[in-house]
Amino acid sequence: MRMILVGPPGAGKGTQAARLVTKHQLTHISTGDMFREAVQNKTDLGQKAEEYMKRGDLVPDALVIEMVMERLGRDDCATGFMLDGFPRTVVQADALEAAMKQAGMSIDVVVLIEVPDDLIVDRIVDRRMDPDTGEIYHLKFHPAPAEIADRLVHRKDDTEEACRARLEKYHGETSPLIPFYDGRGILKRVDGVGSPDEVSARIAQQIGS
Numbered sequence: 001m002r003m004i005l006v007g008p009p010g011a012g013k014g015t016q017a018a019r020l021v022t023k024h025q026l027t028h029i030s031t032g033d034m035f036r037e038a039v040q041n042k043t044d045l046g047q048k049a050e051e052y053m054k055r056g057d058l059v060p061d062a063l064v065i066e067m068v069m070e071r072l073g074r075d076d077c078a079t080g081f082m083l084d085g086f087p088r089t090v091v092q093a094d095a096l097e098a099a100m101k102q103a104g105m106s107i108d109v110v111v112l113i114e115v116p117d118d119l120i121v122d123r124i125v126d127r128r129m130d131p132d133t134g135e136i137y138h139l140k141f142h143p144a145p146a147e148i149a150d151r152l153v154h155r156k157d158d159t160e161e162a163c164r165a166r167l168e169k170y171h172g173e174t175s176p177l178i179p180f181y182d183g184r185g186i187l188k189r190v191d192g193v194g195s196p197d198e199v200s201a202r203i204a205q206q207i208g209s
């Protein structure tokens with residue numbers, strides 16, 4: 001299966017992606033995670049991306065597209081993948097569609113996780129990540145075990161200010177993907193309000209598994 005997860009910042013894309021890739025044995029491609037790793041390793045790409053990310057802006061399309069195309073060409077994507085956070089603009093969606101067409105493939109399903117803006121800030125500001133396992137926690141909604149509390153990290157773009165900027169980008173630049181994929185008949189809408197288990201069940205129902 002070739003699948004895309006779309007949704008505003010903090011919608012639960014990463015949380016649901018972790019479950020879906022295990023269940024369906026897909027390669028998880030999170031452009032946000034790839035950029036954070038590049039920033040941490042101080043690569044050329046990381047240095048270019050860092051300022052955009054900190055402000056909550058999108059990284060320029062050309063940089064993102066080059067990175068994703070290289071990643072999709074690797075062997076572990078041959079049998080299926082889950083794109084989390086890509087595409088995020090119509091330019092990126094066009095580039096992906098052209099690359100898929102050239103490879104004789106197509107995207108099977110695009111899952112849109114919908115969460116209203118007024119719930120997003122809370123989810124983002126209290127998110128914590130475990131750098132050792134990649135597990136996503138939340139101070140209230142999904143607290144980490146006490147023994148790992150000291151190693152948890154708070155993302156640099158998880159401030160209220162950057163979150164508002166990311167929401168604005170989502171509504172301006174990413175939401176046009178909704179009619180884009182709806183027009184191709186592959187968009188599935190999922191209500192992202194409720195527990196992660198409830199959201200997982202809705203996704204399973206929508207993708208028929």
Ligand code: AP5
Pocket residue numbers: 007008009010011012013014015016031032033035052053054056057058059060061064084085086087088089092123124126127128136137138139141142157166192193194195196199
């Ligand atoms: P990225 O890392 O993709 O960030 P994002 O899209 O803003 O999404 P998040 O990772 O913040 O949220 P999520 O939906 O994964 O939610 P999560 O599961 O963590 O991108 C970061 C930056 O990189 C961008 O701003 C941009 O600069 C750059 N970038 C990346 N891709 C790009 C692209 N294609 N083009 C250009 N630039 C790009 O959940 C959030 C919190 O809520 C967690 O604490 C979680 O525990 C909790 N939670 C999850 N589900 C629930 C639930 N059902 N109920 C209650 N709490 C929940």
Ligand code: MG
Pocket residue numbers: 013014015030032
């Ligand atoms: Mg994420």
